[in-house]
Amino acid sequence: MTASRWQTFSPVWNQLHQFQDEMNRLFDRWGNGNPLAGAARFPALNVWEEGEEVWVEAELPGLNLKDLEIYVSGGNQLTVKGERKPNLPDNGVWHRQERAFGAFARTLSLPFPVDADKVDARLENGVLRIRLNKHESARPRKIAVKAE
Amino acid sequence: MLANITSSPAKDRAEARPESTRGGVFFTPRVDIVETDGELTLFAEVPGVKPDDVDLRYEKGELLLHARVQPRGERSVVLLQEYDEGDFFRAFTIHESIDSGRITAECKNGMLTVHLPKVEAVRPRQIAVRGE
Structure with a gap:
């Protein structure tokens, strides 16, 4: 049923050639057609530092x-x-399925210890933003220099 | 085949990109398109886009999706950068069996859902068969 749908795909969505291009690109990105090569990379992360905080x-x-x-x-x-x-x-019958689904997990090693009790996460318009605080031990310390 | 893939690589840059007056890069949103008896439903991933920043228009049999992402401010010390941010753009050619006047869309959690109702004439119809 679904397979036959793909045959009649182009009259409705004139994008069959694009789909093929995309398939090629998918496999190019994952390297040598191995879908598992990129499996550990979801979600993609951006990480930055702002003073005592890590985002x-x-x-x-x-x-x-x-x-x-x-x-x-x-x-x-x-x-x-x-x-x-x-x-x-x-x-429903799929015409196009580019979005991936399934379980995911990703662990990131931060370059310094963080305070596990002060983690703040927000999800806004599909963007997850996590704020972490550097642990006491990772903060710069001012060392008093005494003269004589 | 795609159904078993659990990962999604970083975003694609649009190949045929329109010019932007703001400069920057356009990304091609990933979409799912599902057909039911009454309509085609398009689900597009537009993370970071507020509902007000979606520009969806239908002209000459083409559905144009343009979604703006608010600039996210300066980041002084970047530790890891695996994806870029930017506006989304994608165009779809639509068969005339879509009732363009009744197209509706909603945007929530960075997901844009577009409902493309079929015109009455192409909807499957149950035909009652009478005996006698």
Whole structure:
């Protein structure tokens, strides 16, 4: 049923050639056609530092904060876990499926220890933003220099 | 085949990109398109886009999706950069069996859902068969 749909795909969405290009690109990106080569990389992360704070950002469109598990372990290991669910309506037929789904988990080693109790996560318009605080031991310390 | 893939690599840069007056890069949003009896439904990933910043238009049988992402400010010390941010753009050619006047869309959690209702004439119809 679904397979035959693909044959009649182009009259409705004149993009069959684009789909093929995209398939090629998908495999190019993952390297040698091995889909697992990129499996550990979701979600992609941007991380930056601002004084005492470390910010981690990821794009997770369609997810809610309650679908995510975020925790710090071992002092500097940040883990983001969750699951993306497919959105197939009842009796629906796929014309195109580019969005991936399934469980994911990613652990990031931060370059310094963070305070596991002070983790703040927000998910706004599909962008996850996690604010972490550097642990006391990682903060710069002013050393008083006494003269004589 | 794609159904078993659990990862999604970093975003694609648009190949045929329109010129932007703001400069910067356009990204091609990933989409799912599902057909039901009454409509085609398009789900597009537009992370970072507020509902007000989506520009969706239909002209000459083409559905044009343009979504703006608010600039996210300066970042002084970058530790890891795995993806870039920028506006989204994508165009779709639509068959005339879509009732363009009744196209609706909503945007929530960085997901844009577009409903493309079929014109009455192409909807499957149950035909009652009477005996006698």
